[in-house]
Amino acid sequence: MTTPATPSADSAPLPPPLFDTAVVAGVGLIGGSVALGLRQRFLARRVIGYDANPDVLREAEALGVVDEVRAMPGEWLRGADLVVLAAPMRALTPLARDLAPYLNPAALVTDVGSVKAGIAAEMEALGVRNFVPGHPMAGSERGGVTHARAALLENAVWVLTPTDHTPLTALSRARMLVEHLGAAPVVMPPEAHDALVATVSHLPYLASLALTHMVARDERLSLLAAGGFRDLTRVASGDPRMSRDMVVENKVALREALARFRRQLERLEADLDEPEELLAAATEGKRTRDSLPVVRRSLLPPKHDLVVAVPDKPNQIGAVTQALGAAGVNIKDIEVLAIREDGGAMRLGLETLEDVAHASQILREAGFEVRGRS
Structure with missing residues (x-):
């Protein structure tokens, strides 16, 4: 876990974070990725991980995914101005019931579940006013906080599904959160979301199961099931229990x-x-498939990233690159993260973890706040 540095006397103060205290309830793949995004993009002063599994909490804290951990709900929740419910679908409603009595009425509350109508109705029944249901369309066959990455959410469509009772101010804050995490918010009613996701996500899962079952029942098929079949049935590799739920x-x-x-x-x-007729169907299928957007996250060699808070003053990018260049640190990639109007951050892609440690030391000594990720 990194400790924020004290800026030097000639550094401008860092812009205030969007949230003072954020709670991520359920620190798995998606919850952990949200927590990392909040920390690495300087969106929250403090990120607390809540989970009923003490092993998950120990791992999340050891990996620097969160600043601190909690295993039981309580009055400490009233200090949070952002709460993200990130439990699996089966546990999402019980989690909401456990936390609801302790939530700050002014806090923004959202979730990351893949089905929206049920949790929207439940939170309304619990009287949680500033709840904005959400679903980041991102994931991986590899689950758990170990595989959490802030980059998992970047460029992903993140659906927000307000109800008739959702305050406009809460929806606006949720959109801002999603955008600052690097995702693209799309707003629609909960029922419309569930109908669309049934076709583009849940139906392909059942189709994958049906195809893999056919192979499992005939050994000869497994000899011929090569790359194309594996690509088509990829989603069958997800966690069986979570997918079932x-x-x-x-x-x-x-x-x-x-x-x-x-x-x-x-x-x-x-x-x-x-x-x-079959040719016409095939032509339509090819045209539709070729027009689908592709989010490329894995085409470049992996790099180790260092995120640097950038105060709102001239020549900050130059100050960073000159300091590292003078020390012999080779910057392989630079991305400016547009965070807030009064300041932001930049991501540096470095070759090795040793480079990250060296660059961190140099930039802290120069008065910058930094956080590493890989």
């Missing part, structure tokens, strides 16, 4: 999506006797 929670919308999918399969089956 996800699709069951959205079963009403998913049944409707399954019915539409069956009709599409029946149409394609009929087109086997109509080559021109």
